[in-house]
Amino acid sequence: xxxxxxxxxxxxxxxxxxxxxxxxxxxxxxxxxxxxxxxxxxxxxxxxxxxxxxxxxxxxxxxxxxxxxxxxxxxxxxxxxxxxxxxxxxxxxxxxxxxxxxxxxxxxxxxxxxxxxxxxxxxxxxxxxxxxxxxxxxxxxxxxxxxxxxxxxxxxxxxxxxxxxxxxxxxxxxxxxxxxxxxxxxxxxxxxxxxxxxxxxxxxxxxxxxxxxxxxxxxxxxxxxxxxxxxxxxxxxxxxxxxxxxxxxxxxxxxxxxxxxxxxxxxxxxxxxxxxxxxxxxxxxxxxxxxxxxxxxxx
Amino acid sequence: xxxxxxxxxxxxxxxxxxxxxxxxxxxxxxxxxxxxxxxxxxxxxxxxxxxxxxxxxxxxxxxxxxxxxxxxxxxxxxxxxxxxxxxxxxxxxxxxxxxxxxxxxxxxxxxxxxxxxxxxxxxxxxxxxxxxxxxxxxxxxxxxxxxxxxxxxxxxxxxxxxxxxxxxxxxxxxxxxxxxxxxxxxxxxxxxxxxxxxxxxxxxxxxxxxxxxxxxxxxxxxxxxxxxxxxxxxxxxxxxxxxxxx
Ligand SMILES: Nc1ncnc2c1ncn2[C@@H]1O[C@H](COP(=O)(O)OP(=O)(O)OP(=O)(O)O)[C@@H](O)[C@H]1O
Ligand SMILES: [Mg+2]
Numbered sequence: 001x002x003x004x005x006x007x008x009x010x011x012x013x014x015x016x017x018x019x020x021x022x023x024x025x026x027x028x029x030x031x032x033x034x035x036x037x038x039x040x041x042x043x044x045x046x047x048x049x050x051x052x053x054x055x056x057x058x059x060x061x062x063x064x065x066x067x068x069x070x071x072x073x074x075x076x077x078x079x080x081x082x083x084x085x086x087x088x089x090x091x092x093x094x095x096x097x098x099x100x101x102x103x104x105x106x107x108x109x110x111x112x113x114x115x116x117x118x119x120x121x122x123x124x125x126x127x128x129x130x131x132x133x134x135x136x137x138x139x140x141x142x143x144x145x146x147x148x149x150x151x152x153x154x155x156x157x158x159x160x161x162x163x164x165x166x167x168x169x170x171x172x173x174x175x176x177x178x179x180x181x182x183x184x185x186x187x188x189x190x191x192x193x194x195x196x197x198x199x200x201x202x203x204x205x206x207x208x209x210x211x212x213x214x215x216x217x218x219x220x221x222x223x224x225x226x227x228x229x230x231x232x233x234x235x236x237x238x239x240x241x242x243x244x245x246x247x248x249x250x251x252x253x254x255x256x257x258x259x260x261x262x263x264x265x266x267x268x269x270x271x272x273x274x275x276x277x278x279x280x281x282x283x284x285x286x287x288x289x290x291x292x293x294x295x296x297x298x299x
Numbered sequence: 300x301x302x303x304x305x306x307x308x309x310x311x312x313x314x315x316x317x318x319x320x321x322x323x324x325x326x327x328x329x330x331x332x333x334x335x336x337x338x339x340x341x342x343x344x345x346x347x348x349x350x351x352x353x354x355x356x357x358x359x360x361x362x363x364x365x366x367x368x369x370x371x372x373x374x375x376x377x378x379x380x381x382x383x384x385x386x387x388x389x390x391x392x393x394x395x396x397x398x399x400x401x402x403x404x405x406x407x408x409x410x411x412x413x414x415x416x417x418x419x420x421x422x423x424x425x426x427x428x429x430x431x432x433x434x435x436x437x438x439x440x441x442x443x444x445x446x447x448x449x450x451x452x453x454x455x456x457x458x459x460x461x462x463x464x465x466x467x468x469x470x471x472x473x474x475x476x477x478x479x480x481x482x483x484x485x486x487x488x489x490x491x492x493x494x495x496x497x498x499x500x501x502x503x504x505x506x507x508x509x510x511x512x513x514x515x516x517x518x519x520x521x522x523x524x525x526x527x528x529x530x531x532x533x534x535x536x537x538x539x540x541x542x543x544x545x
Contacts, residue, residue, distance in 0.1 A: 167401050171390040177352060178388045183376040183405035183453060 002136055007258055013142035013207075015250025016149030019243050020204040021227035022234070023156065024197030026242035029231070030173035031193040032088065034095040038079055038102035039227065040220025042198050046072035046205035047215035048110060050121045061124050068209070069202030076198025077191055084194075085187075103220075110217035123210035145207045152203055153243065156196065160239075165192050173237070233276050235286025244288050249276070303328045303488055304349070304380070304457055308358035311344040318344040320512045321357065326457065326490050331483050333499040333520065334492045335534055336509035342492045343385050345509070346461045349490075350382045351375045363456070377405050381455030385462050385492075387446040391435035395426050398434050398445055402452030412452070419448040422478075440471035447478065458482065461492045476502060496534040500524040508533050 021039065028036050049071035050064040059067070083102050087094045127144065130137045160166040168184040169192065180186050208223060209215060226249060231237075234245025252275055256268050264271075279287065304326040311319040319341040326332045334342050347353040349360055351372040359368040362378055370378070390398050399419060403412040420427035423444045429437060434445060443463055450458055463479070464472040476498050483489065483502065493499035499520075500506060506523040508516040510533050516523065523529055 164400065164404060167390075167393060167397050168404065171393055171401055174391060175388055177372065178384060178390070179401070180372040181350060181352075181376060181382055181384065182401050182449075183373050184401070185373050186371075 005136055006138060007254055009138055009142050009146065011251040011254035012247075013145040013149075013250075014254055015247035016146055017204050017207055017223075017246075018226050018230045018250045019246030020149055020152060020200045021223055022230035022242035022246040023153070023239060024200040024204075025224075025227050025231050026237060026239050027156075027169070027193050028197050030237050030239065031169060031176070032084070032095075032190055033092055034084060034099065035228070036079070036084075036197070037096070037099040037224060037228075038083075038106065039197065039201060040222075040224030041103050041106040042072040042075050042079075042201035042220070043205040043208060043223055044110060044215065044217060044220040045075045045106065046202045047121060047209050047219065048114065048119075050209065051114075051119050051215050054122065061122050064121070064123065065206050068206050069199060072202030072205055073195055073198035076194040076201065080191055080194040085190075088190075107217045107220075114217070116217060118212075118214040118216040120214050121209055123206070123213070127210045141207060141210055148203060148207075152200060156200075156239075159196070165189065169193060229273070229276055233279060233286060235288045238286070238288050241286050241288040245286065248287065252276075301328055302326070302361075303330075303363060304490065305361040306345070306349065306358070307361070309345065309348055309355055309360065310357040311341070311348050311353055312356045313353075317356075318512055319348065319509075322507075322509070322512075322514045324507055324514070324517075326488060329486060329488055330505065331479075331489045331491065331503045333496075333503035333506040333523075334490060334509065335494070335496050335499065335506055335523070337494070337533055339511075340509040340533075341512040342509055343461055344512075346382060346385070346459055346490075346492060349375070349380065349459060350384075376453050376455070379454075379456035380459060381450040381453045381457070382459040383446045383450045383461065383463060385465065387439075387442045389434040389437070389442050389445050389449065392433055394431050394433055395437070395445055396430045398449050399452050402449035405453055415452055415454075419451065422481075423448055440467050440474070443467060443471075443475060444478070447475075451482075455487075457488045457490065459490045459492075462494065463491070464493065464495050464498070472498070496530070497524070 025036060025039055028034055046068035050068050053059055053064060053067050079102055083098050084095065087098050127141050129140050131140050131143065160170055165188065168179050168189050172179045172189050176186065179189065204223070230245035230249045231242050233249060234241025234243065249272070252272050253268065256271050257265065260268060260271065302325045306322065306324040308321045308323060309319060310317065310321055322345060334345065336342055344353065348355050351370055355368055359366055361367065362380060367375060367378055390401060393401065396416065399416045400412065403415065406412055420430070425441055426445055426448060429441065434442060437445060447460070447463065463475050467475065472495065479489065479491065480502055491499055491503065500523055503520045505518065506520050507514055508523065508529055515533065516529055
């Protein structure tokens, strides 16, 4: 029973991390139909901001967390301003190629100016510890990640439901032209979408880095891949889909980790993707069906 | 009368298609102008050009004395032109109230916006009853009311309505026209695109008739209504349909 609870928490924290990343992809996609494959580089840039801060300024370790989140957010806004805005009205493939371009550029800048090898990054000691809930000993990072995910998603919902810019983002997901006809500035809506995606990526980055203890230029690849799979699994473009897809993917990974015999445990991801494939064969529109949620693309 | 909206020699092209050719159109302060013509005449293209949604190939649009031809879509409404687009285009996933809030996006006076939402609710009781419903659950007529109410939220000086009666039952069409008459009596300037020529002519001051992208006639509403030629050639359907449904 304890083991079950421990693994459930583990699943929630991994699922929450994927959900944060998937939501970032989905919110940008819902507004401008761009699959931002440079999303993973936000994680790397947040991580390198931590590394460089330690190298040059040596701030207290806890201060690295806001630095990481802030830099990820700022990078997302810069990507939009510098790379995506000029191709905003180009065909979708141009946007996709631009995203790959940004991704490769950032990776190579990190390789050239920092190093290809992983660099250590500290996170606060207490994040690495365990705590007891009742008679369970659980890793602090998992508890924290679950809580932070819930808080972040609540904040996102409040933004989308209670603010003018949030209303505009939800409406723009289906009909951007009419939103602009209301006098809402397209640039503001799009920049907010990127800022939110960067914020969520920055939060996820803190947890990713606290687990790995190091950064490397290519560290964003696997997370963005997982986020993409989560989005497809849930139903692309739907925010609810991204959330559900992220949670299901995380739970599936942890579940398979637990049940797979050790000889095949190395192929866990293959099993996960096989499962995702099967789900999509049965339900091609994703787990969260079409018209169900805000941000759903197809009408 | 001073021209509030002044469209000069406007042309719109979609690739090789010339949807609108050198059209002039004036709407005076306080006037109701009807824009008539059969399907594909270029009415929506003209509205889209005014709204900044499609670029002008030739000509320009002046509003209140300023050239607004090159303004971005979001700046047009800030100048005081509110467009209720063809097909209503309410924000389907947003509630009625949220639609109205977004209609007031250019306004900073929160209290004023809240008051105007209430005023809209008293003008459109049906919307009040559905305030918290998603717009997609409204009927076509209710959605049209919502679209007009949303347009009014920006406090426009000119309201442009693109086929507000399209696809609605005769009873609802009457309601929409009653509503427009009310807005006229309040002094709102309006440019109304209609295929429902008879009804539109009965309440407009002047009318323009488009056909195949060109303006084939303009004059007072009475002149157009009394011109058998025009009606037979371009507006026959509209008049006939209303005659039948009356
Ligand atoms: N986005 C577009 N791309 C290509 N052609 C278009 C586009 N929009 C309109 N057209 C063409 O331009 C012409 C004028 O269309 P427009 O929509 O302005 O007519 P309309 O008078 O509003 O017609 P309706 O009464 O059917 O709404 C038509 O021939 C139409 O097919
Ligand atoms: Mg039209």
